[in-house]
Amino acid sequence: MPPVSAAREILRRLHEVMASRSGAEAKLGRVVRIVAEALSSEVASIYLLREGKLELFATQGLAQEAVHVTRLAMGQGLVGVIAARREPLNLAEAQAHPDFAYRPETGEERFHSFAGVPIVRREAAIGVLAVQHAQPREYQEIEIEALQTVAMALSELIHGAGLVDDAEAAAARTASSAPARLAGLKLVDGLARGLAVFHQPRVVIEHTVADDPETERNRVRAGFGKLREAIDGMMGQAEFAGGGDHQDVLETYKMFAYDEGWLRRINEAIETGLTAEAAIDRVQAKTRARMRSIEDPYLRERLTDLDDLANRLLRIVAGQLGTAAQQGLQTEMILIARNLGPAELLEYDRRWLKGVVLEEGSLTSHVTIVARAMGVPMLGRVPELFAQVADGDELIVDAANGALLIRPQAAMIKSYTEMSAAKAKRAERYALLRDAPAVTRDGKRVQIMMNAGLADDAAALDATGADGIGLFRTEFQFLVSATLPRRERQQALYTAVLDAAGPRPVIFRTIDIGGDKTVPYLNGGEDDENPAMGWRALRLALGRSGLMKVQARALLQAAAGRTLNVMFPMVSEPWEFAEARALVEAQAELLGRAGHALPAQVRYGAMIEVPAIIETLDELLPMTDFVSVGTNDLTQFLFAADRANPRLADRYDWLSPAILRVLRRIIRAAAAAGKPATVCGEMGGRPLEALALLALGVEQLSITPAGVGPIKAMVRSIDLGAVSAAMHGWLDAPGTDIRAALGAMAAAQGAELS
Structure with missing residues (x-):
């Protein structure tokens, strides 16, 4: 037969x-x-x-x-x-x-x-x-x-x-199953352990033998229709327009979705007596077998696309379209996905989400930005992810070393457990400092603020003992929205944050969209060859004054009867700050005439990130109430080193004389003008680098919530006067290895730098 x-x-x-x-x-x-x-x-x-x-x-x-x-x-x-x-x-x-x-x-x-x-x-x-x-x-x-x-x-x-x-x-x-190790790209630093959970759960086929082949063929045809409709719809959406990797993937998806040969092979499997789900799975298994024997990377990638599309078709036919987030899982999980949107990531319960691993992903994607704010370790660009990992596998994400450990051996688990235990002990020690002031041994009070961007972040104020929110990134609400957030939604978010903060100050940075944070409904900078220095932040906001006016009204109404601290990002010239401030003041006047309650006080700040503005601080500072130095962008512009490029990550040092002298110049100018200067950015969250900032005269830092405890412990363990005197001496005498000298001095003082 x-x-x-x-x-x-x-x-x-x-x-x-x-x-x-x-x-x-x-x-x-x-x-x-x-x-x-x-x-x-x-x-x-x-x-x-x-x-x-x-x-x-x-x-x-x-x-x-x-x-x-x-x-x-x-x-x-x-x-x-x-x-x-x-x-x-x-x-x-x-x-x-x-x-x-x-x-x-x-x-x-x-x-x-x-x-x-x-x-x-x-x-x-x-x-x-x-x-x-x-x-x-x-x-x-x-x-x-x-x-x-x-x-x-x-x-x-x-x-x-x-x-x-x-x-x-x-x-x-x-x-x-043997342990395995896959290499990937560090998107968000950290170490995490948990069980593999697929964002799109794999369908469990309960029935394989069909009663009526014609019924199964009709189900497959209907499934293909819905699949093609979904792909055509995605290709017509603005967020997928304009070329790029995602466009290439969609073109491949469309090619496969309209491939009559694929449909024919599934129907042939149905002819053997299988249900629609079993037939799709049978053809998919054959594709996976072919993938294992193909060495050409391009062909392997195309077959991976077909595998992913087959999973989508299977979910459509089986009627199982939900994500793992909707299942209410209560297990420490490492989320596995081809790619994710920021809103999808926010659906997961932070108590159980320990890490994320993506087959795609990039340093500048929205989901990476949100994961970094959430403090969730993330690894991307992991090839063979779906072939090597099964649902429920034990995983360790070692993002710092760009590694995913699959089914780790006892020695690996022991090492992870020891590191986690040490981290937990440090966390317990920092928790004891929550209500203690950040005062140096020689009596200098330091304000330690935290960065935020999500509604739930404000809860970390009480947990960490931070003095306030020194940087609230308002763009996060725009990044996780499919459409432009209306004024009412923006106002509700700002009100909730102010309510949670209570008497503690909150500094709202106006929308910083563009560069590595594009959104589909705000076009204009997508074709920039160098988006980090393109149509972004305040430039975009002033160019789209309607956008900024709506945000200004939302901020002013949310802060009614309270102090509103509003800060403009990426100020390049004094006139930009003056124009932005005038726009907010004009909105306040309009609201006042309409009978709306207004803030008791509005304080205006500028972010110092563009080197050009340093040359005109004498013009800028009199217009401001405070300034904040964004060390991430300022450093990449000073060193002409793209911070999103992993090959350049170690090419500059925050403790080099170049950056420290520039920072000293800004801090001295602000002090002379009587304007407080905050530093926000990764530099302030690293104990040794933060010590250097304090030695230069910085009195306020704004850092990630996880950094508040370690930085407070460092502050309370040092004699700042002695370090400050030494720092200025090193900067005035070329040739000193400042990192080594500062580390040695901190060690001699017994400073906590863990």
């Missing part, structure tokens, strides 16, 4: 077996006879995973005395290798294979050829279906496919009969 007809005939007869009232063991006995007859095979056997071993459960052709007697461990013998690797074996001479394990009780010594496929459920092997012949021969590919089709149906029968426990199978898979 031809293999395609054999598969159809086997499934038809399996359907009858599954519907019969006989016991499970009798059913499997009938199955092996059906398989042997349909494939003209001398042997057909089923092994099931029971109590951690693969037990011969039914056979046609081997000695019946071996049933329930022959048992193999995962990875032992040909059957064990198939189960452990979850891949077929096709051998003309089985005994020549290095993993062949002879079991005399089976009487299999007279059989030469061997073919076997795993029986899989929930990505775990629960058994093996094997056939054997006395004559040496390799089985045809179509015969192997017929066995795989039968194995899918067997999975349903075995599960329904309760012959194998899903939890036991998953545990066996984890135990037998």
Whole structure:
């Protein structure tokens, strides 16, 4: 009988077996006879995973005395290798294979050829279906496919009969799977451990044998229609326009979605007797097998696209379109996704979300910016992610070293546990300092503020003991929105933040969109060859005055009766600040005339990030109430080093004389003008670098919430006067290695720099 007809005939007869009232063991006995007859095979056997071993459960052709007697461990013998690797074996001479394990009780010594496929459920092997012949021969590919089709149906029968426990199978898979390490790009620094959870959960196929092939074909056709409609819709959206990697991916998706060959192959699988879901999965499994044998990176990437699209089609047909976030999972998880949007990330409960790993992702993507604000370690550009990681695998994300550890060994887990314990002890020590003032040993009070950008961030004020919010990034609300946030939504957010802060100050930075933070509904800078220095921040806001007017009204009304601190980003020339301040004042006047309550006081600040503004501080400072130095952008502009480029990450030093002299100049100018100067940015969150800033005269830092405790501990452990005197001496005497000198002095004082 031809293999395609054999598969159809086997499934038809399996359907009858599954519907019969006989016991499970009798059913499997009938199955092996059906398989042997349909494939003209001398042997057909089923092994099931029971109590951690693969037990011969039914056979046609081997000695019946071996049933329930022959048992193999995962990875032992040909059957064990198939189960452990979850891949077929096709051998003309089985005994020549290095993993062949002879079991005399089976009487299999007279059989030469061997073919076997795993029986899989929930990505775990629960058994093996094997056939054997006395004559040496390799089985045809179509015969192997017929066995795989039968194995899918067997999975349903075995599960329904309760012959194998899903939890036991998953545990066996984890135990037998070797640890692996994948390299990726550090997007957000940190170390995390948890169980793999797929953002788009993989569909568990419960029914494999179809009653009516025409019904299944109609379901697939409808699924393709919805898939094509979704892709056409995405291609028409502004956020996917204008070229780039995402556009290339969508073009590939469209090509596959309209590929009649793919639809034909799925329908051919349905013709063998499979349901729509099982047919899609059967074709997808064949694609994955091809992926493993292809070396060309471009072709592998295209087949990966097809694999991802097949998952989407499977979810559509199965009606399982939700994400893992909607399942209310309460386990420490590492989220796995091809890519993510910032709003999707915010759907997850921060108590359980420990890390994120993306197959794509970039340093400048919106989701990276939000993850950094959330303090969630993130790794991106991880190839083979979906092929290597299974749902529920234990993972360690070591973002600092760009590594994902899959199913880590005991030594790795011990190392992680020790580091986590040390971190927890430090956190306990910092928690004891929450209500203590940040005062140096020689009596200098330092204001330690925190950066924020999300509504929930304000809760960290009480948890950390920060003196206020020194930088609230208002653009985050724009980044996570599909459309421009209306004034009412903006006002509600600002009101909630001010309410949570209470008497503590909040400094709102006006929208800093553009550069690495583009949004689909605000076009204008997407074609900049160097977006970091392009149409962004205050330039964009002044160019779109309507946008800034709406935000100004939202801020003014939210702060009614309170002090409003508003700060403008990336001021390049004094006239820009003057124009922005005049715009806010004009909105205040309009609101006042309309009878709206206004802030008791409005304080205006400028961010010092562009080197050009330093040359005109004498003009700028009299217009301001305060200034804040953004060390991230200022440093990249000073050194002409793109901070989003990992190859340049270590090419400049925050403790080099160049940056420290520029900072000293800004701080001295602000002090002479009687205007407070804050430093916000990563530099202020690193203890040794923060010590340098304090030595230059900085009295206020704004840093991530996680940095408040360590910086407060450092402040309370130093004699600032001595460090300040030394710092100015080093800057005035060229040739000093300031990092080494400052580190040595801090150590001599017993400063806490962990």
